[in-house]
Amino acid sequence: MALNAVPEVVTTERRHSVLLVSIDNPPVNALSVDVRRGLVAAIDAAEADGAVAAVLIVGAGRNFIAGADIREFGKPPQSPSLPEVCHRIEACSKPVVAAIQGAALGGGLEIALSAHYRLAVTSARLGLPEVQLGLIPGSGGTQRAPRLIGAKAALDLILSGRHVAPKEALTLGLIDRLGEGTDAMAEGLNYAQELVAARAPVRRTRDANALTDQETQRAAIEAARADTARKSRSLFSPMKIIEAVEAALTLPFDEGLALERKLFLQCIDSPQRAGLIHAFFAEREVLNAPETKAAKPRPVNSCGIIGGGTMGAGIAVAMLDAGLPVTMIERDEPSLARGRAHVEKVYDGLVKKGRLTPGAKAAVMARFTGSTSYDALAQTDLVVEAVFEDMAVKKAVFAELGRVCKMGAVLATNTSYLDIDEIAASTSRPGDVLGLHFFSPANIMKLLEIVVPAKVNADVVATGFELAKKLKKTPVRAGVCDGFIGNRILAVYRQAADHMMEDGASPYQIDQAVRDFGYPMGPFEVSDLAGGDIGWATRKRKAATRDPKARYVQIADRICERGWFGQKTGRGYYLYVEGARTGTPDPEVTAIIDAERQRAGITPRPFSDEEIMRRYMAAMVNEGANVVHQRIALRPLDVDVTFLYGYGFPRHRGGPMHYADTVGLSQVLADIREFAREDSLFWQPSPLLVELVERGANFASLNQSE
Numbered sequence: 001m002a003l004n005a006v007p008e009v010v011t012t013e014r015r016h017s018v019l020l021v022s023i024d025n026p027p028v029n030a031l032s033v034d035v036r037r038g039l040v041a042a043i044d045a046a047e048a049d050g051a052v053a054a055v056l057i058v059g060a061g062r063n064f065i066a067g068a069d070i071r072e073f074g075k076p077p078q079s080p081s082l083p084e085v086c087h088r089i090e091a092c093s094k095p096v097v098a099a100i101q102g103a104a105l106g107g108g109l110e111i112a113l114s115a116h117y118r119l120a121v122t123s124a125r126l127g128l129p130e131v132q133l134g135l136i137p138g139s140g141g142t143q144r145a146p147r148l149i150g151a152k153a154a155l156d157l158i159l160s161g162r163h164v165a166p167k168e169a170l171t172l173g174l175i176d177r178l179g180e181g182t183d184a185m186a187e188g189l190n191y192a193q194e195l196v197a198a199r200a201p202v203r204r205t206r207d208a209n210a211l212t213d214q215e216t217q218r219a220a221i222e223a224a225r226a227d228t229a230r231k232s233r234s235l236f237s238p239m240k241i242i243e244a245v246e247a248a249l250t251l252p253f254d255e256g257l258a259l260e261r262k263l264f265l266q267c268i269d270s271p272q273r274a275g276l277i278h279a280f281f282a283e284r285e286v287l288n289a290p291e292t293k294a295a296k297p298r299p300v301n302s303c304g305i306i307g308g309g310t311m312g313a314g315i316a317v318a319m320l321d322a323g324l325p326v327t328m329i330e331r332d333e334p335s336l337a338r339g340r341a342h343v344e345k346v347y348d349g350l351v352k353k354g355r356l357t358p359g360a361k362a363a364v365m366a367r368f369t370g371s372t373s374y375d376a377l378a379q380t381d382l383v384v385e386a387v388f389e390d391m392a393v394k395k396a397v398f399a400e401l402g403r404v405c406k407m408g409a410v411l412a413t414n415t416s417y418l419d420i421d422e423i424a425a426s427t428s429r430p431g432d433v434l435g436l437h438f439f440s441p442a443n444i445m446k447l448l449e450i451v452v453p454a455k456v457n458a459d460v461v462a463t464g465f466e467l468a469k470k471l472k473k474t475p476v477r478a479g480v481c482d483g484f485i486g487n488r489i490l491a492v493y494r495q496a497a498d499h500m501m502e503d504g505a506s507p508y509q510i511d512q513a514v515r516d517f518g519y520p521m522g523p524f525e526v527s528d529l530a531g532g533d534i535g536w537a538t539r540k541r542k543a544a545t546r547d548p549k550a551r552y553v554q555i556a557d558r559i560c561e562r563g564w565f566g567q568k569t570g571r572g573y574y575l576y577v578e579g580a581r582t583g584t585p586d587p588e589v590t591a592i593i594d595a596e597r598q599r600a601g602i603t604p605r606p607f608s609d610e611e612i613m614r615r616y617m618a619a620m621v622n623e624g625a626n627v628v629h630q631r632i633a634l635r636p637l638d639v640d641v642t643f644l645y646g647y648g649f650p651r652h653r654g655g656p657m658h659y660a661d662t663v664g665l666s667q668v669l670a671d672i673r674e675f676a677r678e679d680s681l682f683w684q685p686s687p688l689l690v691e692l693v694e695r696g697a698n699f700a701s702l703n704q705s706e
């Protein structure tokens with residue numbers, strides 16, 4: 001029986017003496033203003049109805065509540081606020097039970113913490129992931145969670161943002177009961193009726209006493225503070241989280257709540273919050289490509305890999321991890337044995353670390369077969385070619401694939417820069433050919449560029465996206481060009497770094513400035529890690545087509561000529577003593593740089609860290625704009641996601657294009673024009689950047705256009 005008219009995202013219905021309050025706000029029951037109003041109205045209705053002895057809150061669909069409605073952040077607040085809703089629930093004079101299935105995250109868990117009793121079924125995942133959005137829990141989570149489970153456990157949850165399964169939640173004391181079945185509503189009704197029968201009292205989390213042992217709690221807070229200072233130096237919200245949780249120890253509940261609110265609003269106003277929420281939506285929006293809307297993916301239940309080198313083996317592991325059977329093709333038995341050994345080595349490492357049992361390893365390897373004959377791929381659904389980067393070799397592979405593979409098989413190349421249209425033309429079925437550009441190590445890196453050649457069928461592209469989901473990777477649609485989205489842009493800002501090195505900044509200063517910006521490594525450290533020979537090979541390949549008028553810095557070539565390829569040879573830009581993974585500056589490299597400056601007639605000048613980043617980012621953003629302008633990337637957000645997932649761009653800055661918006665595009669353009677006075681060939685403003693500045697628009701305005 002419907003008791004009263006509340007907005008339909010929250011419905012109420014009496015079941016005996018229990019008022020069942022159901023939140024139905026697809027897709028994830030986020031706490032929009034209507035839900036908040038509905039919840040308050042439901043509690044009011046429960047108080048007013050003498051026949052109601054308890055309240056049960058449930059979520060319709062797969063989730064309980066995924067949290068505050070992130071789309072409302074940054075807009076004018078609407079009443080009631082979430083803290084007010086939580087307060088209203090907790091203050092209810094009749095027992096309130098939360099029955100959780102699926103996500104109870106952020107504000108969703110805070111609603112549950114405001115209820116008086118909590119039950120979760122097996123599908124439940126509980127967490128306070130606000131830190132991942134640059135926030136702190138803002139509706140009592142920092143005050144109620146420590147009171148319920150202690151400061152140490154609460155800090156662990158809130159600082160990591162991790163999701164907790166119901167068993168652990170029970171052990172922690174976050175919930176009171178584990179539901180035996182899967183139906184949270186049915187389990188919750190039984191629980192609520194039991195509580196009514198037992199005349200169970202209202203039990204408010206604000207009065208919980210897990211903080212009584214002050215000394216232990218303080219130690220936990222100090223440990224978290226030291227750890228955060230070390231690990232999350234450049235992040236804004238983690239220290240605010242610690243401050244708020246500390247208040248749970250030192251202040252009365254209502255004062256703690258007031259402090260939490262103040263700190264939450266500071267976080268809401270921070271550019272890091274804007275960057276992280278942009279990243280959250282962008283990584284979901286990349287899934288919306290024209291082909292994913294237009295076509296259904298082909299089924300992929302088996303996979304072939306051509307080539308058992310580092311890349312091929314990494315891709316094989318990614319496929320095996322996703323549960324697919326893999327057939328690896330190599331040209332001869334010794335190469336095949338090496339390919340298999342590469343794959344096994346990864347799983348042996350996991351066994352050694354105790355993350356995989358020998359039995360589980362054997363089960364995975366049972367899905368791996370190898371062959372020296374392409375005929376073994378006759379029934380395979382999808383093949384990824386990962387052979388040497390040479391057009392003639394690739395064309396020969398694709399001609400073979402066209403001959404042996406069944407009709408409808410997807411034929412993918414993992415090339416990093418070769419023209420996929422040309423590769424596709426070498427088969428009898430170009431409509432089945434696309435690029436799947438994995439990043440090394442392919443079983444770990446999350447980015448997968450889905451490269452779309454001119455003649456490919458839409459369902460083949462959709463299959464690439466579906467495969468990414470299976471592999472738990474983040475796909476970004478890219479057009480065909482040298483380097484696609486990521487490596488094409490990388491080539492340009494790497495040159496900007498080389499120019500600065502020759503003009504007076506040391507590689508060590510540049511790396512430090514880039515790390516201070518938030519990257520885990522600077523460009524020269526990355527070069528040493530990847531192997532200087534890789535970039536050297538690319539430079540040689542491009543030498544014939546290089547514009548003779550373009551500036552070319554030879555320092556890297558001088559270093560490579562000495563056989564210094566980075567970590568694997570013990571020296572590159574840095575010195576690596578006895579296999580160390582962190583290098584130290586090398587005076588001989590500095591001498592090489594000095595000699596090159598002299599040879600080029602350059603008098604070195606000092607660079608500030610700020611100027612280094614201005615140039616580095618201007619180069620990245622300008623080429624990013626070119627990539628969008630030429631439709632290599634669908635939208636600026638696709639460039640952002642590429643850099644967040646493939647190049648270590650600091651997530652709290654949202655990606656290079658989002659970052660450029662925060663700096664202001666007119667400022668970026670002014671910088672480029674200023675730099676162009678020294679080198680007008682390198683610093684050519686992107687037509688898109690110029691157009692946006694003229695219109696007073698930004699990159700974000702293009703993200704909505706698809």
Ligand code: 3H9
Nearest residue numbers: 027030066067068069070082103105106107137138139284
């Ligand atoms: C918070 O609660 C602050 C409070 O402490 C204080 C406030 C005062 N809002 O991920 P999916 C959308 S902060 C709005 O693909 P899944 C998402 O964009 C919040 N929209 O599904 C997507 O839209 P579209 C703390 C949201 O099944 C659709 O839902 N909570 C929200 O793979 C499906 O999402 C979090 O940080 C939201 N809160 O995963 C949890 N959440 O279809 C964030 C999702 O248009 N959410 N959407 O692309 C998640 O972690 C996952 O979405 C979840 C489901 C695990 C719930």
